[in-house]
């Protein structure tokens with residue numbers, strides 16, 4: 462296997478590694494994933510406008526400042542929320558295929574970063590079979606399917622409870638409609654949070670798996686060191702952790718929206734497991 466096509470090959474093989482270069486974060490894939498997950502928020506908002514907002518008028522008007530006297534409004538609202546949910550959900554099959562595509566893009570990005578780091582540090586690349594990878598990806602995909610589908614279901618469930626309570630308080634139609642529309646940023650923001658968090662978690666898990674798989678047992682905590690990074694993570698900067706002994710909130714990437722990364726403590730080349738490729 463004498464490939465000589467890598468342009469950044471830093472000279473001959475070294476047993477003692479150079480300091481590892483910084484691993485990049487899959488930021489462009491993350492931005493696209495945010496747009497994909499946010500489409501589920503857009504669908505549920507459209508469905509609320511189409512089914513729920515018109516149903517708010519049942520038994521309500523702007524000069525009626527007391528709770529309605531019969532329960533027609535409740536039946537109408539319940540039906541409207543059911544219709545909205547049916548309109549907002551898409552088939553799991555279509556979501557699953559796109560989720561898997563994003564997962565494999567993060568995996569390819571992570572593998573490239575990992576091998577570039579090894580090559581820069583040792584002057585050679587190291588390969589080893591990754592038997593657990595398939596299972597790790599399937600778990601991530603299933604979890605993402607569940608989370609994306611929970612964007613419309615969780616939002617509609619909360620909204621229904623709040624609208625029912627507001628009607629019972631005697632809110633006017635105008636204030637009910639304004640209230641419903643004021644909640645539209647909830648599913649949008651939650652979709653963004655899910656997307657960013659899940660890309661970071663997958664990238665972090667892949668990094669951990671790849672490092673351990675070739676026999677790297679420790680890493681130094683590295684953060685982005687900007688104003689958004691948590692104080693506890695800034696305080697960890699440069700500290701060494703063992704892969705089999707995570708900090709209380711998990712390895713880099715595991716805490717919600719954590720963008721920190723694990724800089725491997727590289728042993729001598731002799732001490733790694735895998736096939737050396739010049």
Ligand SMILES: [Zn+2]
Nearest residue numbers: 694719720721
């Ligand atoms: Zn962090």
